[in-house]
Amino acid sequence: MNDNQELNARRRTLLKQGAALGGVAALGVLPAFARAQSDKIRIGLMLPYTGTYAQLGVAIENGLRLAIDENGGKIGGREVEFFKVDDESDPAKATDNVNRLVTRDKVDVLVGTVHSGVALAMVRVAKETGTLLVIPNAGADAATGPLCAPNIFRTSFANSQTGYPMGKVLADRGVKTAVTLSWKYAAGEESVAGFKDGFSRGGGKVLKELWLPFPNVEFQPLLTEIASLKPDAVYTFFAGAGAVKFLKDYQAAGLKGKIPLYGSGFLTDGVLEAAGDAAEGVETTLHYADSLETPRDKTFRLAYAKRFKTQPDVYAVQGYDTGLLLVLAFSKTKGAVDKPALIKAMEGAVIDSPRGQWRMSKAHNPVQDLYLRKVVGQQNRFVNVAVKGLDYPPADRCKMASS
Numbered sequence: 524m525n526d527n528q529e530l531n532a533r534r535r536t537l538l539k540q541g542a543a544l545g546g547v548a549a550l551g552v553l554p555a556f557a558r559a560q561s562d563k564i565r566i567g568l569m570l571p572y573t574g575t576y577a578q579l580g581v582a583i584e585n586g587l588r589l590a591i592d593e594n595g596g597k598i599g600g601r602e603v604e605f606f607k608v609d610d611e612s613d614p615a616k617a618t619d620n621v622n623r624l625v626t627r628d629k630v631d632v633l634v635g636t637v638h639s640g641v642a643l644a645m646v647r648v649a650k651e652t653g654t655l656l657v658i659p660n661a662g663a664d665a666a667t668g669p670l671c672a673p674n675i676f677r678t679s680f681a682n683s684q685t686g687y688p689m690g691k692v693l694a695d696r697g698v699k700t701a702v703t704l705s706w707k708y709a710a711g712e713e714s715v716a717g718f719k720d721g722f723s724r725g726g727g728k729v730l731k732e733l734w735l736p737f738p739n740v741e742f743q744p745l746l747t748e749i750a751s752l753k754p755d756a757v758y759t760f761f762a763g764a765g766a767v768k769f770l771k772d773y774q775a776a777g778l779k780g781k782i783p784l785y786g787s788g789f790l791t792d793g794v795l796e797a798a799g800d801a802a803e804g805v806e807t808t809l810h811y812a813d814s815l816e817t818p819r820d821k822t823f824r825l826a827y828a829k830r831f832k833t834q835p836d837v838y839a840v841q842g843y844d845t846g847l848l849l850v851l852a853f854s855k856t857k858g859a860v861d862k863p864a865l866i867k868a869m870e871g872a873v874i875d876s877p878r879g880q881w882r883m884s885k886a887h888n889p890v891q892d893l894y895l896r897k898v899v900g901q902q903n904r905f906v907n908v909a910v911k912g913l914d915y916p917p918a919d920r921c922k923m924a925s926s
């Protein structure tokens with residue numbers, strides 16, 4: 524029996540019980556399963572609204588709401604109800620937070636989150652309960668690698684997918700040595716691993732990997748070490764408020780202009796106003812840039828700026844694409860929470876995104892173009908396509924049990 528058939532059977536039982544209960548339903552005391560199907564689609568939003576990634580969570584929610592509003596405020600013809608949790612980018616609270624959405628709020632779809640460690644807890648709960656999960660940022664490679672599952676999709680990137688192109692670009696330029704510096708958790712470790720793969724394949728050598736715990740921002744001792752190692756390049760993974768502090772400290776330490784700074788694009792996305800001239804000239808690789816100038820991107824940027832009175836960034840695009848994916852899938856099921864049909868629709872999705880068209884890989888991660896960008900004033904300006912249609916890390920790390 525699929526979800527719809529099961530629901531209809533439950534509904535018939537409910538109607539009989541309702542008659543026996545003397546109109547309890549008429550008083551609005553409907554069991555959750557009936558409520559869930561009869562009116563709004565319930566979306567559980569688990570994002571950071573406080574802490575170093577707070578701004579990223581807000582941009583994702585904005586993008587998601589914009590895509591749904593552009594579809595008349597509905598998905599699959601049904602209105603939407605959001606259930607929100609601030610996950611604080613805290614892995615220790617993640618399992619309780621996601622269980623609250625699944626068990627208490629009985630959401631139809633989970634959307635979250637930003638931090639890879641928190642997302643891995645969401646992945647575990649989604650696997651245990653079969654709840655549909657769409658990840659709108661967190662790049663934990665395992666989510667679409669060894670931990671992949673039919674009901675888990677990502678609309679953003681894998682961490683190593685954004686680091687690999689930067690390593691390749693530098694190696695192609697003949698850069699010989701680099702030092703890496705990052706927060707030590709899945710996102711940083713995998714971003715650096717991707718960079719090293721691209722860099723070493725082209726003959727580059729990483730002299731030293733430097734780390735600090737998330738979300739620590741005591742960069743000074745590490746910057747002193749970089750100054751004494753004198754690499755040709757520095758590669759970093761930082762994002763949000765931590766990225767702003769890092770860019771400013773790099774400049775204050777006198778390294779800007781002496782040892783070129785690179786990163787996955789999170790280093791400079793969404794932070795340019797706060798970072799000021801500390802970010803000027805920094806080159807990064809990412810699946811979005813501020814000056815793509817395609818008609819699709821222009822329309823999106825105008826609509827986003829008009830609605831939220833701020834410029835969009837990569838996180839807004841990822842939230843928007845999450846909305847596009849949900850709109851597409853639920854339109855195929857005419858609003859029914861028919862999981863096998865929704866999964867099939869998402870697996871075949873080709874998203875006409877502001878970032879450029881992308882499709883789902885076999886592992887449920889975007890196959891997409893990765894751009895080289897350079898900060899010019901308030902823009903992460905497009906330089907060129909660093910790698911076209913990148914499906915990375917290799918999809919064979921995911922052994923998908925059949926849906």
Ligand code: BEZ
Pocket residue numbers: 576637638639640660661662663682710762789
């Ligand atoms: C992550 O934890 O996966 C992540 C956080 C911020 C930006 C990019 C990745």
